[in-house]
Amino acid sequence: xxxxxxxxxxxxxxxxxxxxxxxxxxxxxxxxxAFFSELRIDESLSPYFKSRLEILHEATELEELIQMISYSDxxxxxxxxKYVPFIKPDPMEKKRRxxxxxxxxxxxxxxxxxxxxxxxxxxxxxxxxxxxxLAYNTMxxxxxxxxxxxxxxxxxxxxxxxxxxxxxxxDTSKKIIDPCCGVGTxxxxxxxxxxxxxxxxxxxxxxxKARANLKHYGYKGRVFQNDIxxxxxxxxxxxxxxxxxxxxxxxxxxxxDIIHHAARISKRQVLISSIDLTDKILEEGLVxxxxxxxxxxxxxxxxxxxxxxxx
Ligand SMILES: C[S@@+](CC[C@H](N)C(=O)[O-])C[C@H]1O[C@@H](n2cnc3c(N)ncnc32)[C@H](O)[C@@H]1O
Numbered sequence: 001x002x003x004x005x006x007x008x009x010x011x012x013x014x015x016x017x018x019x020x021x022x023x024x025x026x027x028x029x030x031x032x033x034a035f036f037s038e039l040r041i042d043e044s045l046s047p048y049f050k051s052r053l054e055i056l057h058e059a060t061e062l063e064e065l066i067q068m069i070s071y072s073d074x075x076x077x078x079x080x081x082k083y084v085p086f087i088k089p090d091p092m093e094k095k096r097r098x099x100x101x102x103x104x105x106x107x108x109x110x111x112x113x114x115x116x117x118x119x120x121x122x123x124x125x126x127x128x129x130x131x132x133x134l135a136y137n138t139m140x141x142x143x144x145x146x147x148x149x150x151x152x153x154x155x156x157x158x159x160x161x162x163x164x165x166x167x168x169x170x171d172t173s174k175k176i177i178d179p180c181c182g183v184g185t186x187x188x189x190x191x192x193x194x195x196x197x198x199x200x201x202x203x204x205x206x207x208x209k210a211r212a213n214l215k216h217y218g219y220k221g222r223v224f225q226n227d228i229x230x231x232x233x234x235x236x237x238x239x240x241x242x243x244x245x246x247x248x249x250x251x252x253x254x255x256x257d258i259i260h261h262a263a264r265i266s267k268r269q270v271l272i273s274s275i276d277l278t279d280k281i282l283e284e285g286l287v288x289x290x291x292x293x294x295x296x297x298x299x300x301x302x303x304x305x306x307x308x309x310x311x
Pocket of ligand 1: 154155179181183186201206226258
């Protein structure tokens with residue numbers, strides 16, 4: 001029995017990354033921008049979640065649903081009701097005001113439209129009405145956009161957040177290493193979501209910048225100033241944003257060395273690169289369990305390849 005409805009959204013350039021993240025979180029392909037699930041996942045965990053409806057009542061007739069609501073304990077003031085379109089175009093969208101008004105009359109308490117204490121959602125899909133508690137993605141993590149230290153090649157916030165969830169399947173108790181952490185874009189998202197995440201960065205100045213970024217937001221995580229080959233602890237997952245360069249033979253050797261050590265120190269790896277390394281990854285003996293691509297902008301000119309590996 002589905003207990004939740006998730007509403008998601010993404011830009012075209014991130015569609016494949018969103019699909020990868022949803023497969024990792026829900027363990028199945030997600031084809032639509034609204035879908036049912038039994039899993040309860042924090043509504044702010046994925047950058048692609050818009051909101052989550054926790055279903056309290058469902059009925060084939062709206063009147064029946066309103067009756068169910070009026071029978072339940074709803075004397076509290078300060079609620080708000082919103083209609084959330086399930087599909088586009090949504091057959092009920094034009095009537096959304098009448099619907100939310102009618103549902104609001106099912107409550108004994110007084111509504112609040114400016115500062116609601118609780119938001120209820122109602123939606124209609126395939127002949128059925130669904131009503132429940134609506135939780136919006138707070139998007140508060142977007143504060144990391146103005147981190148003090150940035151890289152021109154830093155990952156975007158959505159990508160950083162999504163690959164963390166891919167690496168851990170959304171399990172925030174997992175221990176993660178970002179062994180090429182740069183200025184710490186992934187570390188910031190990891191700390192914000194409550195992951196146990198450690199950084200490692202070979203370049204002293206860059207490692208200092210990552211530390212300063214963490215400090216700026218009050219996060220307490222560690223950043224080792226190290227070569228990945230000197231890391232000796234074992235982690236549940238590694239998120240590896242491989243160095244970019246002019247793709248010379250020697251740089252390719254360095255990349256393969258990093259991949260080799262990432263697999264040595266972690267059970268599951270999410271590898272990101274601006275060149276297609278599929279054959280090399282397989283040669284290294286890693287098992288690719290999923291893969292995707294994300295584009296830097298709408299023109300889809302600059303791609304980053306993503307592999308999820310185990311082994
Ligand atoms: C693509 S950047 C990472 C950017 C980072 N994700 C961000 O958004 O800021 C790759 C980083 O790996 C570091 N690096 C290269 N070789 C390394 C190695 N052997 N061990 C650890 N870090 C390494 C580089 O100094 C560089 O900062």
